[in-house]
Amino acid sequence: MRKIAFAIFLFSFLLKIQIASALETVAYIADGSSNDVSVINTDTGIIEATVGVGTHPEGVAVDSTTSEVYVANNGSNTVSVINTSTNTVTATVPVGTAPVGVAVSPDGAKVYVTNSGSNTVSVIDSSTHNVTTTVTVGTTPEGIDVSPDGKEVYIVDNGSNKVSVIDTSTNTVAATIDVGTSPVGVEVSPDSKKAYVTNSSSNTVSVINTSNNTVTATVAVGTAPQGIAETPDGKEVYVANSGSNTVSVIDTSNNAVTATVSVGTNPVGVSITPDGADAYVENKDSNTVSVIDTGTHIVAETDVVGQGPDGIGDFIGVLPVSGGTVVAFIADEASKQVSVINTATKKVTATVNVGTSPTGVAVGANGSEVYIANSGSNTVSVINTSDDTVTANVSVGTTPTGVAATPGGSEVFVANSGSHTVSVINTSTNTVTATVPVGTTPEEIVVAAPMEKKFMSLMKVLIQSQ
Numbered sequence: 110m111r112k113i114a115f116a117i118f119l120f121s122f123l124l125k126i127q128i129a130s131a132l133e134t135v136a137y138i139a140d141g142s143s144n145d146v147s148v149i150n151t152d153t154g155i156i157e158a159t160v161g162v163g164t165h166p167e168g169v170a171v172d173s174t175t176s177e178v179y180v181a182n183n184g185s186n187t188v189s190v191i192n193t194s195t196n197t198v199t200a201t202v203p204v205g206t207a208p209v210g211v212a213v214s215p216d217g218a219k220v221y222v223t224n225s226g227s228n229t230v231s232v233i234d235s236s237t238h239n240v241t242t243t244v245t246v247g248t249t250p251e252g253i254d255v256s257p258d259g260k261e262v263y264i265v266d267n268g269s270n271k272v273s274v275i276d277t278s279t280n281t282v283a284a285t286i287d288v289g290t291s292p293v294g295v296e297v298s299p300d301s302k303k304a305y306v307t308n309s310s311s312n313t314v315s316v317i318n319t320s321n322n323t324v325t326a327t328v329a330v331g332t333a334p335q336g337i338a339e340t341p342d343g344k345e346v347y348v349a350n351s352g353s354n355t356v357s358v359i360d361t362s363n364n365a366v367t368a369t370v371s372v373g374t375n376p377v378g379v380s381i382t383p384d385g386a387d388a389y390v391e392n393k394d395s396n397t398v399s400v401i402d403t404g405t406h407i408v409a410e411t412d413v414v415g416q417g418p419d420g421i422g423d424f425i426g427v428l429p430v431s432g433g434t435v436v437a438f439i440a441d442e443a444s445k446q447v448s449v450i451n452t453a454t455k456k457v458t459a460t461v462n463v464g465t466s467p468t469g470v471a472v473g474a475n476g477s478e479v480y481i482a483n484s485g486s487n488t489v490s491v492i493n494t495s496d497d498t499v500t501a502n503v504s505v506g507t508t509p510t511g512v513a514a515t516p517g518g519s520e521v522f523v524a525n526s527g528s529h530t531v532s533v534i535n536t537s538t539n540t541v542t543a544t545v546p547v548g549t550t551p552e553e554i555v556v557a558a559p560m561e562k563k564f565m566s567l568m569k570v571l572i573q574s575q
Contacts, residue, residue, distance in 0.1 A: 134382055135193070136389050137178045138398060139166040140415025146180055146189075147414040148196055149398065151382055151389070154410050158196040162189040168210040168253075168422045169378075174217030175235060181208040181222055188222055188231075190238055200238040204231040210253035211422055212262065214277065221262050221275075223250035230264060232280060242280045246273040252294040252337075253422075256301040256319065263304050263317075265292040272306055274322055284322040288315040294337040296346065298361070305346050305359075307334035314348055314357075316364055326364045330357035336378040338423070340385045340403060347388045347401070349376040356390055356399075358406055368406040372399040380423055391418035440467040440481060447481055447490075449497055459497040463490040469512035469554075471521065473536065480521050480534075482509040489523055489532075491539055501539040505532040511554035524551040 135157075138147040146166060148158040163182025166189070170179045178191040181204075188211060190200040205224025212221050213235070220233040228250060232242040247266025250273070255262050261283070262275040270290055276283040289308025296305045297319070304317040307330075314334065316326040331350025334357070339346045345367075346359040354376060358368040373392025380389050381403070388401040391414075398418060400410040439448040440463075447467060449459040464483025467490070471480045478500075479492040489512060491501040506525025509532070514521050521534040524547075531551065533543040 134384075135171070136380065136398070137169050137171060137180075137191070138389075138391060138414045138418045139169045139180060139378075140396075140418050141165050141167060141183075141393070142417030143415040145415050146178070146191065147418070149389075149412060149414070151387065151400075154400070154412055156412070156414065159415065160191055160196050160198065162191075162198060163187045163201065168208065168223070170211045170213045170220065170422050172213040172217045172220075172235065177235070179211045179213065179220050179222075179233075181211045183207050183209060183225075186224075186226075188220070188233065202233055202238050202240065204233075204240060205229045205243065209251045210265075212253045212255045213423075214255050215257055215259045219277070221253055221255060223253045223264055225249045225251055225267070230262070230275065244275055244280055244282065246275070246282060247271050247285065252292070252307075254295045254297045254304070256297045256304075257299055258301045260301070261297075261319070263295045263297055263306075265295045265306060267291055267293060270308075272304070272317065286317060286322050286324065288317075288324060289313045289327070293335045294349075296337045296339050298339055299341060299343045303361070305337055305339065307337050307348060309333045309335060309351075312350075312352075314346070314359065328359055328364050328366065330359070330366060331355045331369065335376070336380075336391070336422075338379045338381045338388065340381050341383060342385055345403065347379050347381065347390075347403075349379045349390055351375050351377055351393070354392075356388070356401060370401055370406055370408065372401070372408060373397045373411070378418070378422065393417050440470050442466050442468060442484075447479075447492065461492055461497050461499060463492075463499060464488045464502065468510050469524070471512040471514045473514050473518050473521075478536070480512050480514060480523075482512040482523055484508045484510050484526070487525075487527075489521070489534065503534055503539050503541065505534070505541060506530045506544065510552045513554045522554055524554040526550045526552050 134151040136149040146160045162180045164184030166180045167183045168181035176193045180189040188202040189198045192199045206226030209225045210223040222231040230244045231240045234241045248268030250264045251267045252265035264273040272286040274284040288306050289311035291310035293309045294307040306315040314328040315324045318325045330348045332352030334348045335351045336349040348357040356370045360367045372390045373395030375394035376390045377393045378391040390399040398412045402409045447461040463481045465485030467481045468484045469482030481490040489503045493500045505523045507527030509523045510526045511524035523532040531545045535542045
C-alpha cells in the first residue's frame with residue numbers, strides 16, 4: 110500500500126492559507142549525493158520542497174536579510190542562489206575550485222566561500238551575485254564563519270592545520286592560528302569573543318580567543334568531529350562527531366562536555382534554530398536529519414531527506430512567509446476521497462468525496478481551491494478549501510493523472526495519460542478552453558514561471574511522458 114509520504118513526493122499539494130504575514134523557521138539541507146537541497150519547515154518537520162542545485166552541494170548559508178540561500182557546489186565549482194519565497198535557483202555564481210564552506214556577513218551584503226581546491230576564499234557581492242574579490246588563504250580551506258560584528262572571517266585550513274582570519278575591511282589575511290590536526294568546522298560565538306574549531310583527526314575542539322587570536326583551550330569530543338554550532342545564548346556548543354555517530358554538547362562556561370547524544374550514521378553538519386530550542390544534525394550515511402531538543406539533549410525527531418546530506422554551515426534561518434494553517438490534501442485513490450490533514454496537529458480534519466481513482470492534486474495560486482485529477486472518471490474535481498466541498502467537476506481527457514495550476518491562478522493544466530493530451534482549464538469558469546496533444550502517456554506535470562511579486566507570466570509547462 111502506498112504511503113502518504115510517497116504521495117507527497119509525487120505531487121505538490123501543500124496549502125498555505127493566507128491570513129497574516131508571519132515568520133517561518135526553515136532548514137536547508139544539502140543532499141550531496143542527489144545534487145539537491147531539502148527544505149524543512151522546522152515547526153512541522155515537513156519537507157516543503159526539494160531544490161535542484163549543482164554537483165555535490167556541501168556548504169549552505171541562509172541569509173534572512175535578503176531571503177536567499179547560498180549553496181556551495183563542490184563538484185561544479187559554483188554557488189547556487191536560492192530564492193526562499195519560491196524555492197527556485199535564481200543565480201549560479203562561478204567561484205574557485207571545489208568550494209566547501211559558505212557564510213554570509215551580518216548585513217547580508219557579502220557572501221564568503223572557501224575553495225578547497227584553489228586555497229582561496231571568494232567574496233560575492235549579494236546584490237549583483239558577482240565575485241568581487243578572491244583572497245588567498247591556507248591549504249584546503251573548508252569551514253568558514255563570519256563574526257557577528259562583521260569585522261572578521263574565520264577560515265579553517267584543513268591541509269595546513271591552521272585557521273586564517275580575514276579582516277573584512279581590507280579583505281586580507283590578518284592572522285593565522287595553529288589548531289589541531291585536520292580542522293573542518295568553525296563557529297564564532299554570538300558575542301564575537303570566541304571561535305570554536307573542530308579538529309577531525311585530533312578528535313578535539315580548539316577554543317580561540319578572538320581578541321588576540323590564540324587558542325585558550327582544547328576540548329576532547331567524539332571521533333572525527335566535523336560540523337559545529339553554538340546556541341544563540343552562547344551557553345552551549347554542539348559538535349557533530351562523524352566517526353562515532355554522536356553529537357557532543359560543550360558547556361561554554363567551563364569548556365566541558367556535558368552530554369553525548371547518539372544520532373544517525375556519519376553526522377556531518379549541525380545548525381541551531383534561532384530560538385535555540387532545537388539542533389538539526391545531518392546524518393550523511395543515513396539520509397536523515399536528527400532533531401535534538403536542546404533542553405533535554407534527546408533526539409525528538411528524525412526526518413528523512415535526500416541522499417547524502419552533507420552541509421556544514423548555518424543552514425537554518427527565519428524567513429518571511431504567508432501565515433496561517435498549513436494543510437495537506439491526500440488523494441485516497443481506492444476510496445474515491447481526499448483526506449485533509451492539518452500538518453501542525455498531524456490530524457485529518459475533513460474527508461472530501463471526489464471522482465473515481467483520484468491521483469493528481471494541485472493547490473490554486475491563492476489557496477482557495479484545490480484541483481483533483483480523477484483518473485477513473487476522466488474528470489477534475491474542484492474543492493473549495495474554506496469548507497472542503499466540491500464546487501465543480503470538469504470533464505477532461507482519458508485517464509487524467511497529473512494536474513498543475515499556473516502561478517497567477519487563471520489556468521489549470523491536466524495531463525491525460527490515456528488520450529496523450531493536456532487539458533487547459535479556465536479557473537474562472539471551470540471549463541476546458543484548449544486540448545494540447547503531447548507525447549505518449551503523459552503523467553506528471555508542473556508549471557514553471559519566473560516568480561515575481563505580481564506573478565508575471567512567461568509560463569512554461571513541463572510534462573513528463575512515459
